[in-house]
């Protein structure tokens with residue numbers, strides 16, 4: 001008997017709609033950053049609504065490697081005490097970082113607390129090059145010395161970091177967080193131009209404001225940060241995971257089901273909901289969450305362009321592509337954020353989907369998002385019945401889409417490398433079981 005945590009392979013018996021309720025908790029992409037923010041304080045902070053996912057465990061391990069004590073003070077609640085913080089050994093950082101990109105965000109706080117920081121080779125999902133040049137350029141602008149070696153990057157702040165004018169070439173989520181986590185305790189004012197304004201970033205700003213930071217979000221993607229000498233602890237409930245909510249919404253559509261997503265909120269899903277409606281999906285917004293339904297009739301094709309917030313998020317396209325294989329006609333998905341995020345479609349094609357990936361994107365006069373040099377497009381022609389196949393999960397979001405495709409497909413699918421999905425989906429197997437999916441986990 002394999003426990004859900006150990007499972008690496010799942011055999012799915014598809015062809016049944018997913019019906020029922022799932023709850024979503026705090027967003028992976030806020031919780032992990034708020035945990036790092038606790039490093040900036042002089043007293044313990046308390047973070048609640050923390051999901052049980054592997055990325056949280058990775059950040060916890062990294063904090064503990066730096067002698068920050070992390071305690072489970074209640075279910076879903078962590079107390080993070082940075083009072084003993086000290087430098088970690090390279091081997092420890094490397095061992096904990098695994099495939100996560102979070103270590104890069106430790107730089108600013110560690111430079112403030114210890115005057116030095118070390119970043120190992122960065123992993124994350126294999127969805128493009130995922131460089132860190134914006135991060136390093138910003139850290140240099142604050143006065144950090146950056147030295148690259150084969151193992152990683154060593155940073156030093158011989159004197160207190162100072163506020164800077166930073167203009168990002170692209171509104172990168174991670175680089176915006178980097179600047180926020182560094183500028184709050186730098187001397188003087190930082191002007192961040194072309195910042196990302198994702199809801200998780202706004203939530204991080206709320207965390208930092210609770211700690212004593214002075215941050216104003218101006219118009220036109222400009223953020224001003226007035227550095228302060230020290231920061232106190234925070235108590236915060238993490239914003240809900242809109243990516244998980246959108247994943248379940250798409251699962252309801254693909255499998256002809258009906259899922260109530262407890263904890264989902266309308267405002268941060270507005271762009272997703274518009275697309276959902278255009279495809280023909282139905283939803284009802286309630287006070288406790290949102291119910292997502294297949295309409296019963298045909299689904300319609302759509303054109304989607306992924307973009308930074310408030311656009312259609314790149315993490316929403318993979319599960320939606322599964323639903324679009326069931327729509328009547330030709331849909332186009334332009335991926336403009338990452339240069340390699342359609343690898344997951346190979347498995348869908350093996351399951352019977354008609355998807356063609358254009359590596360250079362498709363020009364069109366009706367495009368809303370300006371074309372980026374690295375973009376690609378996928379053309380999905382439906383409806384195509386899906387059938388079982390043996391497939392391998394390439395990354396987190398692609399992995400969720402494979403599971404949904406396997407549940408949609410007639411017959412048995414064997415999906416391997418599913419452990420990666422637990423980086424970002426809490427209690428995935430329990431939730432799927434509760435929705436009526438039929439599967440068995442293997443080691």
Ligand code: EPU
Pocket residue numbers: 028029101125128129130131132133134135136170171172173174175196243313314315337338339396397424
């Ligand atoms: N980029 C650079 N240089 C940099 C940083 C980014 O060229 O220094 C480029 C990237 O290569 C990419 C684009 O900028 O083409 C956007 O990257 P961004 O920095 O915004 O992404 P990220 O911070 O690495 C976070 C989420 C991703 C999510 C993106 C976009 C976390 C831990 N990850 O990544 O989430 O897709 O923002 O919203 O917050 C996921 O949850 O599975 C996931 C991949």
